[in-house]
Every structure is written in structure tokens, then in C-alpha cells.
Amino acid sequence: MLAVAKAEESVPDDRDDIHEGDVFVFGPETHGLPEALGRAVDLILELAGGQVAGGVHRVGADLPWQREILLRPDFVHQKLGFEIPEAEMRAALNTLELPIVREEQTPLLEGSRTTWTISIPSWRDDLDRPIDLVEEILRVYGTEKIPASVVMSPGLIASDDPIVAFNRRVSDYLVGQRFNECVNYTLRSTKEMLTWISQTAASELAIANPLVEDQSHLRATLITGLLDSLRLNRSRGVSASRLFETGRVFVERNGQNFECVAVGFIIAEDPTDRNWLARASDDFFSVKRHVETLAGIAAEIQAHGQSKARRRSTCVRGTAGPGPAPAPARQAPRGRRSASASARSKGRNRRCNPSVRRRCKS
Numbered sequence: 001m002l003a004v005a006k007a008e009e010s011v012p013d014d015r016d017d018i019h020e021g022d023v024f025v026f027g028p029e030t031h032g033l034p035e036a037l038g039r040a041v042d043l044i045l046e047l048a049g050g051q052v053a054g055g056v057h058r059v060g061a062d063l064p065w066q067r068e069i070l071l072r073p074d075f076v077h078q079k080l081g082f083e084i085p086e087a088e089m090r091a092a093l094n095t096l097e098l099p100i101v102r103e104e105q106t107p108l109l110e111g112s113r114t115t116w117t118i119s120i121p122s123w124r125d126d127l128d129r130p131i132d133l134v135e136e137i138l139r140v141y142g143t144e145k146i147p148a149s150v151v152m153s154p155g156l157i158a159s160d161d162p163i164v165a166f167n168r169r170v171s172d173y174l175v176g177q178r179f180n181e182c183v184n185y186t187l188r189s190t191k192e193m194l195t196w197i198s199q200t201a202a203s204e205l206a207i208a209n210p211l212v213e214d215q216s217h218l219r220a221t222l223i224t225g226l227l228d229s230l231r232l233n234r235s236r237g238v239s240a241s242r243l244f245e246t247g248r249v250f251v252e253r254n255g256q257n258f259e260c261v262a263v264g265f266i267i268a269e270d271p272t273d274r275n276w277l278a279r280a281s282d283d284f285f286s287v288k289r290h291v292e293t294l295a296g297i298a299a300e301i302q303a304h305g306q307s308k309a310r311r312r313s314t315c316v317r318g319t320a321g322p323g324p325a326p327a328p329a330r331q332a333p334r335g336r337r338s339a340s341a342s343a344r345s346k347g348r349n350r351r352c353n354p355s356v357r358r359r360c361k362s
Helices: 030-048 073-080 086-095 130-141 162-176 190-196 199-204 223-235 284-319 339-352 354-359
Strands: 068-071 100-107 112-119 242-253 256-267
Touching: 068 073, 068 130, 073 086, 073 112, 073 130, 086 130, 162 242, 162 256, 162 284, 190 199, 190 223, 199 242, 223 242, 223 256, 256 284
Parallel strands: none
Antiparallel strands: 068 112, 100 112, 242 256
């Protein structure tokens, strides 16, 4: 016996009504139950060696079904970006068993607009918008027939954010110096924070409702996370002794919390580690060189951002207000300098160079 129930029906509560061999299928497409039942019987006869005991018993009437979608051929052209002949669109819809039941012509100032009313079968529950039909038409028409065209997109003339530029520059430098990058959580434990910062700062950086105990404070330094990464790698037998991390830290000053961008690195080389290339051990001066390089990158990016701001403000001031354009300055021939320009240059150098200020005469 094969029993097929609709999604709205439930398994009988009386277990005596359920016999061995009964199959309850939940969630089928209601209007396709006869076809689904016939297919299930065919599979049982073919694969399981079953026998048909009797005919089909139907209870109840068919549920009415009607779903229609309005589609315009010009809407298909607009969404695809190229034209498909109406005859091919009709053929694609007929292939998918999506018949056009009505066709209307709407008069316009120039010509008319065609609107199709397409009947959606019950087994295509995924089709409920005009754009769904556009996708079906393109799928049957063939994506390989999409004409080639030039892709136009607006260009970004602005530079990267200084924070992004800083993180990228320092990461490139440290990776080039044989450091491995780490990424740790921004939240740290209370015990760890009290070890590194004051109790007042720790209370300011505490989270009101932490989810776990060891992630209750915003981190004030990157070193604690790097030490954890070093300890974890050492416990796993990984000889990662040069680690660095870029990220955000939070600093408390006079009751206010400041979010800062930071970079930290740690060197813990083991002299017993075997390497294919012998290198000189790091000392205070190598660490100092790394710190100076990182500070120089930060200063360079900050100066670049300030110069861009000055250039933008200069351009704005130069374009404000009507008036005649200034006459272009005459340029001296290449290789020659005028006497007045040379005198001005000498005077400017004498005034600006502090090392020769004692020998300058007023």
C-alpha cells in the first residue's frame, strides 16, 4: 500500500492505522500528485519487485491553481542589455511550458508596446516575478550568445585611506624581514589587562556585558596577543620566532578612550634551531632599526596626507570668485639662471640654513 499525504495533513495519531510499507510524503506539489504517484509506483515495480494491488483511490477535488505574470519584450531587452527576437523569446517560453495566454498592445506616441500574460504551471513555484522569466529566457537562448561589449565603470581617483596604507606598508616591510603575521582577538582578559595597565585604565576599557570571561576588556597593546601566539606555536613544535601584528588598540587618557592604529613585533629566536642559512642574531640595534623604519613609514604617510589636504584647500581657494587668470610666469632657458633668481636663491639659503647663520651678515 502506498499512501501519499499533502503537506497540510499529518501522520495519524493512532499508530494502529499505520501498516508496514506505508509511505507518507510531506510537502509535494499538490497538482502534481498523480504524476508523482505514478512515478513512485513505476520505481517500486522496477527496483523493489512490488506488485500493484489495486487501482487509485482519490478523495477530494483538485485545488484550483492560477498564477500569471505580465512580461513585456522591451523589459527583457532592457534587463539583458541586448535584443532577442520576439520569436525566439516565444520559443523559449513554449519550451519551458510557459504559454502566453494573452497578448495586449498598448498604444504609445510612437508605435505601441506589447505585453504578454504568461501562465505559470503549478510545479514552477520559483517563478513569481517578471525578472524570473528574463532569466529563464536567457538560459534557454544561451549565455554564449551574449554579445561582447566594453565594460564601463567609474574609476576611483582617491588614494587609499591612511590607515590602510600604513597597515600595508608596515606589513610588506616586516614580511620582507622574515616576520610571520598574526591576527588575534581585540578582546583580552581582566587578569592580563591588570598586568599591563593600571586599574583605572582597565576599568575604562572593560565591556559592560562580556560573553566569556577571558574576553572582557578592549586590548591596550598587541604584545599580549603576540606572546600567546608565540606560546601556542612553541607548544606545537612550530619554530615561528619572528611574529608581528597590525591592528587597533585602545588607550585611556584622562577618562577618555582613544582608538589607535598600532603595529607590534616580537623576536624570540632559539639558537638551537636549525636553519638552512646561517644568519646573524638579532640584537638591540636590529630592533632599533625596525622601530625607526616603522616610525618613518608612519611619518611619511602622515606627511603625505597633510600635503594632500593642503593641495585640496589651495585648489578650492584658487577657484573661488571670478577674476582674470594670472599671467603665466616666464621660465628661464634650461641651463641658465637669471641674476635676480640666483640672488634670491642665495639669500633664501642663507636665511634658512641654521648651520651658517653665524656667518650671515644682515
